[in-house]
Amino acid sequence: MWTLVLNCGSSSVKVALLNPDSGAVALTALAERLGQGGAALRLDVGGEPRAVALAGGSYPEAFAALLRELDALGLRSDVSAVGHRVVHGGETFSAPALITDVVLDAIRACSALAPLHNPANIAGIEAARTAFPDAAQVAVFDTAFHQTMPEVAYRYAVPDAWYRQHGVRRYGFHGTSHAYVAQEAARMLDRPLAELNLVTAHLGNGCSVCAVQGGRSVDTSMGLTPLEGLVMGTRSGDVDPGLHDFIARQAGLNLDQVTAALNRESGLLGVSQLSNDLRELEAAAGRGHAGARLALDVFVYRLAKAVAGMAVALGHVDGLVFTGGIGENAVAVRAATLARLGILGAGVDDSANARAVRGVSGTISAPGRLTTLVVNTNEELMIARETARTLGA
Structure with a gap:
């Protein structure tokens, strides 16, 4: 069937x-x-x-x-x-x-x-x-996987009534992908998922990282909406909450216009003023395009910073997983991110990293360094499995 x-x-x-x-x-x-x-x-x-x-x-x-x-x-x-x-x-x-x-x-x-x-x-x-x-x-x-986050991770420091009456809290997204690649990582490492502390990085036009402890989400970078967290294709990720009022006054924009700009005109596109496609930005940076180079550097810096932050939720990190269109194919982005994660003991095997593209999964970390994997996500298969499990239950 x-x-x-x-x-x-x-x-x-x-x-x-x-x-x-x-x-x-x-x-x-x-x-x-x-x-x-x-x-x-x-x-x-x-x-x-x-x-x-x-x-x-x-x-x-x-x-x-x-x-x-x-x-x-x-x-x-x-x-x-x-x-x-x-x-x-x-x-x-x-x-x-x-x-x-x-x-x-x-x-x-x-x-x-x-x-x-x-x-x-x-x-x-x-x-x-x-x-x-x-x-x-x-x-x-998408949000269900992150419902295991503790209150200290999902609550915002805002008036309590906003949470109680309006549901203002961090929910997280990409849950199906994070759950799937965590399971696949455990299989590839031949270790029980229940014993692993993983940071999973789903990187595409939308991006998020997740701290997965024993198969359960204990923190993630997206929040109330998919706008929070990492720099993305056209989304800003984290900004000062005071930005809305400031730019509304300075540029004469209303709230809807500011929100639309942060969702559709920001991120890699906004910084580079060129494209939200990371492949195009890498090519342009190679030709000396300053905006493309800056966009890539900001993307990598914020990603590494978020990955390191997930270690706080886990205590220690057994492995890092890259997935999504960028995570599975952007060799240079993975290498640059790992270069910034020396604090976690990360290091890249350049040959293995170069091979892990176009559907090839595998370990890309150098021997003796933080175990780092590229895992091809399959949200459709995960949804099918979850559907079967739900009906079986």
Whole structure:
């Protein structure tokens, strides 16, 4: 039997049809530009890509096209469950949940915490319940893994009423990825996860680090929203909270405009004034582009600083894990980060580091230094596994 994994965004749906036990993938798909012109469903079945135009560009139309493809492959009746990535579960959800009307209402109640994400997740859930009425539907939350953080790690030093009445606290994100790569790291090291203290670094257009103690998140860099923490592709990461008022007065911006700039015009893009794509920045820095060089240096410095900070939560660090599009491929970024982490005993094996790209996992640390791994994340497989585990329970 197969599990269909759905990751629904505001204008896209990522799809994977997997066997949660073997990890076999029967189909992957991406419906993009939903609600816009030129919407299409792009599929890959057995390494053969093709596209299906979506004239109306709606979620129901995308799911109808997906159903036709599954029917053509003879797989529709084999879909026993649908696993949904849901960005924010607030304090309500500390584990995946079988989706009922009550659960769906609770996800809606968390929408104020993730107004750009949860409504899209909900639209996908509603479309999937219509498209697959006989399949069990499970929500897997980005925030759930971090619900094991102690209060000292998740509370902000703000008026207590803000937390009690409005849920203002640190939640963390990328939980599915952090959980998956921690498990994979333990397998690669042939050590029980329960005995390991790991720092996992998920680095892509969005970036976060996590302190994983015995398989449980005890601290992470993202907070109330995915804007807190590391420098990212277009997100600022940590800034002085007084910045909002200052730049609003100086530049004549309103709160929405400041928030939008910190989310969409900052990070690598803002510093470099060139691109949010790290590959482009590395090429430009090699040609002498000062903004690109500065953006890379700021990214690495803030990353190393955050990794070292996670050691406070762990007491000692047994291993560091790089993952995500940047973490799995940016050889120079990994080397530069480890060069700044001498305080943790880090050191890089240049040959091993150079080999760990394009899907190659492995150890990249020099002998006798802090064990450092590159692990390819697989959030879709983790969601499928969590879906199966939830239904089994």
